[in-house]
Amino acid sequence: KAGVTQTPRYLIKTRGQQVTLSCSPISGHRSVSWYQQTPGQGLQFLFEYFSETQRNKGNFPGRFSGRQFSNSRSEMNVSTLELGDSALYLCASSLEGAGGRNEQFFGPGTRLTVL
Amino acid sequence: DAKTTQPTSMDCAEGRAANLPCNHSTISGNEYVYWYRQIHSQGPQYIIHGLKNNETNEMASLIITEDRKSSTLILPHATLRDTAVYYCIVRPSFSSGSARQLTFGSGTQLTVLP
Numbered sequence: 001k002a003g004v005t006q007t008p009r010y011l012i013k014t015r016g017q018q019v020t021l022s023c024s025p026i027s028g029h030r031s032v033s034w035y036q037q038t039p040g041q042g043l044q045f046l047f048e049y050f051s052e053t054q055r056n057k058g059n060f061p062g063r064f065s066g067r068q069f070s071n072s073r074s075e076m077n078v079s080t081l082e083l084g085d086s087a088l089y090l091c092a093s094s095l096e097g098a099g100g101r102n103e104q105f106f107g108p109g110t111r112l113t114v115l
Numbered sequence: 116d117a118k119t120t121q122p123t124s125m126d127c128a129e130g131r132a133a134n135l136p137c138n139h140s141t142i143s144g145n146e147y148v149y150w151y152r153q154i155h156s157q158g159p160q161y162i163i164h165g166l167k168n169n170e171t172n173e174m175a176s177l178i179i180t181e182d183r184k185s186s187t188l189i190l191p192h193a194t195l196r197d198t199a200v201y202y203c204i205v206r207p208s209f210s211s212g213s214a215r216q217l218t219f220g221s222g223t224q225l226t227v228l229p
Contacts, residue, residue, distance in 0.1 A: 004158070033216065043159070043219035056215055090158050092217075103149070104217060106158030 004093050004107035012113045018079040021110045025072050025093030032074040033104060034066060037088040049074055086114045119203045124224040133190040135223050137203030140184040145207045148179060150188045152199040193227045200224050
């Protein structure tokens with residue numbers, strides 16, 4: 001079974017631009033979560049989607065948004081980019097299966113650099 | 116989620132067992148212990164999780180103390196490719212609301228030496 005895929009893998013943008021990142025979960029997984037990883041702050045939770053609905057949200061400004069499609073694929077968008085948005089953006093999917101098993105499986109990430 | 120405490124770094128000789136400790140003294144009765152690892156610049160990789168019984172899979176073994184206040188992840192025969200940051204996380208498996216997210220600490224940098 002294919003793992004979580006993220007596109008693009010690398011991205012360079014300038015301040016003020018916006019960016020859209022894409023995530024395809026493992027087949028059958030309906031929950032998709034997004035995380036931001038920086039050297040200074042570590043791994044921080046952005047938001048989670050389940051069945052096209054945002055179920056949980058971290059402490060990030062409104063410039064960070066996301067959505068999920070009917071096939072469980074998800075996108076996140078960052079508007080008005082700032083230098084501090086340079087980070088590795090990680091997507092994770094989970095099965096939400098019977099027995100409460102909800103281990104999250106991560107994709108390789110998108111490395112965003114804001115100049 | 117309960118807080119966890121892990122050593123900042125550890126070394127292990129290739130071929131030997133790597134034993135990574137984690138303290139989680141405030142763990143609640145419904146919280147599981149999860150272990151993930153992250154090889155440099157890659158996404159975190161799920162390793163194993165358990166509630167109170169010891170667990171083993173193809174990657175590792177998880178030993179949880181009887182009082183559940185600490186655990187040890189064991190990589191039985193460490194290889195160079197096991198060099199990574201290892202994160203110990205406690206959270207309810209039947210997660211709901213904000214508990215569903217993973218809260219990563221600083222982890223342990225394991226370096227496997229040739």
